[in-house]
Amino acid sequence: MRRLLITAALTGCASLSLPAGPTLQADAAQLTLSGRVPATTVLQTAVKAKTGCAAAPAWKQRKTRFGISLGSNGGSSMGQDLKAEQKRFGTRIPVVRTWDNTLPMRTSWSVKKKWYGKRWVVNTIRIAPRTVLSGKYDKRLRTYFRxxxxxxxxxxxxxxxxxxxxxxGKFTAKQYRKAWRHVARIAASFCRSNLYPTLVLMGWTADSRATPTWTALNPGRRFVSVYAWDPYNGALGDATHYERPAKIFRPVVKASKKMNRPWAIAETGSVRVPSDTSGTGRAAWLRKVAKYSRRHHAVFVTYYQSTRNGDFELRRRPEIPVWRKAMG
Structure with missing residues (x-):
């Protein structure tokens, strides 16, 4: 505890998990008696940290990175999936899209760090809003972010x-927004500038005809660093042609810019349409996706390497070289 308080006083960014009240005051008094840190400085710094840490750190880079969604087919670990995809594409994968449907995580961060290294990680935690709002998972969430x-x-x-x-009817949009903010506040309590809250919605939801609307699900830009989306060329694997990326992505770009926040693609993909037996059509579509994403400064774009709901997986030429070049 004393070490944490000294760090808070010297850096001006304390962990928000510091206890308030008598315990904090007692530790401050002991530090004052030792002649190391004035009690008022410790207390003021702790209070400042509680109110001064951004819930959504600003993302400022403008260069787009491309990557792969891992773990979509099941059966193997994400570490094994990453190794297999790197072998398939013959290049380092800069961004990985992953999921954790339980807390504690099936695989701890200490293990995942060895898999992912310095790659960007786009990761989902999935807990029912009512459970989040009950506070039952607060300790586990703190461990996740810590x-x-x-x-x-x-x-x-x-x-x-x-x-x-x-x-x-499993939960309401209001419950979802409240739960999101609850999780975001826990993440912000660690004052970590590399933890970016990223809202991920279906690509269709950016359409004005969608139910619920994306605005109904939006926890507010104060709690979101990046607005990410999952737009597909035929999300159910039923594409009959390759739609222009501008038509698919324009609504999500527009919605993100409305909130004055950057945009990203957490999942995208397309099956080979029936007439595209050689794959040249899908390769051309992937090239256009990369070009559009760079031109409009997407933060990241990850391709859905999966056979779920359709054969979206890229396995061979001419498509593999196109996405490898994007990632390279």
């Missing part, structure tokens, strides 16, 4: 694509 990587961006997301659950 042990997360420190030297690379972590674009964390709470409950990606909640639209189906809301339409099914």
């Amino acid at each position: 042990t997360a990587p420190r030297k690379t961006p972590v674009f964390w997301n709470y409950f990606h694509e909640p639209e189906d659950e809301i339409r099914a």
Whole structure:
């Protein structure tokens, strides 16, 4: 405890998990008697940290990075998936999209750090809003954020694509927003500038005809660093042609800019349409996706390497070289 308080006084950014009240005052008094730190300085710094840490650190880079969604097919660990995808593409994968449907995580951050290294990580935690709001998972959430990587961006997301659950009546948009803010405040308590809260919604939700609307799900830009989306060329694997990326992505870019925040693509993909037996059409589409994303300064774009709901997986030429070049 004393070490934490000294660090707070010297750096001006204390962990918000410091206890308030008599315990904090007693430790401050002991530090004062030792002649190391004035009690008023410790207390004022702790209070400042509680109110001064941004819930959504600003993302300022403008160069787009491309990557892969891992763990989509099941059966193997994300570390094994990453190794397999790197072998498939023959290059380092700069961004990995991952999921944790339980807390504690199935695999701890201490192990995942060895897999991911300095790659950007886009990671989802998925807990029912009612459970989050009950406070039952607060300790586990603090462990999740406390042990997360420190030297690379972590674009964390709470409950990606909640639209189906809301339409099914499992929880409301209001409960979702409140739970999101609750998780974001816990993350902010660590004053970590590399933890970027990233809202991930279906690409369709940016359409004005969507139910629920994306604005109903938006916890507010004060709690979101990046607005990310999952737009597909035929999300159910039923594409009959390759739609222009501008038409697919324009609504999500517009919605993100409305909030004065950067945008990203957490998942995208397309099956080979029936007439594209050689794959040259999908390769051309991927090239256009990369070009559009760079031109409009997406933060990241990860491709959905999966056979779930359709064969989106890239396995061979001519498509593999296109995405390898984007990642390179």
